[in-house]
Amino acid sequence: MESTGKRFIGIDLSKRTYEAVAMTAETQTITRWNGKLDPRGLKCLMDKLNPGDIVALEAGTASFKIAKEMQSKPGVRVVVLNAANLAIIHAFLKKTDKEDALKLARLIQKYSPEELPVVPIPTDQEMERRALVAHETRFRQDRVRLINRLHAVFLRAGFPDHTKRQLGISDSREKLIIAELEGFNLVEAMNLHHMIVEYETILADLDKQINDTVVACGKDAEILLSIPGFGIKTTMAVLAYAGDMRRFENPAQLVNYIGFSLRLYASRNIERSGSITKRGNPQVRWLLIQSAWCMVQSKAPNPLKDRFEAMLKRGKAKSVAIVALARKLLELVYILLTRQEQYRFIDPDLYAIKLRRAGFAFVGAGSC
Structure with a gap:
């Protein structure tokens, strides 16, 4: 990521103030400043940013709003990082705002965004x-x-x-x-x-x-409601937290973003998977698991339900199998929304009832 003229800026946000550290790509000169998160303080922060700057923020309550303002400045690139997955920050013995800002600056200097736990900035x-x-x-x-x-x-x-x-x-x-x-x-x-x-x-x-x-949301919501077990709240949570599927290159990225990816443990020739990472929003995961339970408890035939029963026959615990099914539902969400197709195994009568109860009979099928 290094090039002439670039600065790597790490900003640590608290409730009322911020601490910023800027490092130049060539001379490694460190510049520090701080301020308040009121309108005047934010204006001063924006004035200090130059074209070519790369800014890193920790994901938090005010991070996304500030990141959007920074992105509006020409030539400034902003990345929001999930600090919970950065041991150098949350597990470090010396933890101060100045130290965290410096660590953020060094991280974006050393690593590309693809190597860091970047959180997409929502609309x-x-x-x-x-x-x-x-x-x-x-x-x-x-x-x-x-x-x-x-x-x-x-x-x-x-x-x-x-x-x-x-x-x-x-x-x-x-x-x-x-x-x-x-x-x-x-x-x-x-x-x-x-x-x-x-x-x-x-x-x-x-x-x-x-x-x-x-x-x-029109068609996107209709597609999600075609998935057995999906109701209004699950559909809303997926649309709110996953958003536009174009930000993900494949289903695995969406699964990782929501926190359903399995931890991998490797040592020499031994590799094994552990529990899910739980990186993303817990409410979305909980709703997807509830949707999976609704699906397997339904009497309607379904390939995903058959998959769940096959896992039980292989000796998987119900709690493990239902999480695996919820992960498969999330992969299905990506495929259906990307292709703009409804789930092909849905019962047409049940689907029509679900849409009428939601009120889709009075709304056109526009895109979300």
Whole structure:
């Protein structure tokens, strides 16, 4: 990557400030500066960038927004790195903002982007979709925590027979609270019930927003929904976090990006694979695994379901086989979206029902 006139700039971001280190390709001169991440501080940062500079940032909350602003400056190249996969940063004993910025600068000087864990910079549309998926996930997880707390109240009051599934249903939940609890247990349970109802109202609104967003994606969403086990939320998560398939050269790159690639251990003549890397977004992996479970539990015949059953016959554990099937689903996503084809083994009647429920009957099949 070295050439005359280039600078290799590493920038470490915190919540309010940044630390930057610039190294010249010829003289190895190191220049440091820092500033705030407010509009004035960012303008000063942009003014210091020159055509030919190569900038490295750690992936984080503000990284993508700042990276886009830097990319708008002519001649500046920006790479966003996943620091969790850079042991030189996360496992180093001396960890300061200045040291991390220097390490980033040295990394992009020594290695090409193909050799580094580069995170693709999402578009504004993808950022909005990711924010929506993350927002819904947080509210859903908080609702589960509240139900767990309510279940603990019933256990404390001496009612161990009520399941969390029962307490997740609004009508039966309120009746059980009023009929069986008293004193402070009743007060606490009713407070939790009202909080759960508020969360359910918000989640219903978020589900509608997700559904409308998926429908607006047109043909890409229709293709993903043709895959058995795929629902609105899985489709939304894949479109939000994988995005445009043209950024990946093959299915293996997409699998690695989402975190389904297997770790490889090699020593002399011995090679073996380990667990998956879990590099990408955990919500996407969880939804793909849930989709895989839906597929294998379906009565409809499917080659992928047959593949799962064959793995079980060979002695694979269900937990291992289902992750392998989820990885295969992700490879299928790449193939179908790249070819713009629907899954050929889908039941036409079930597929039509799925599209009607989502609202595709009223939307043209435009591209996302």
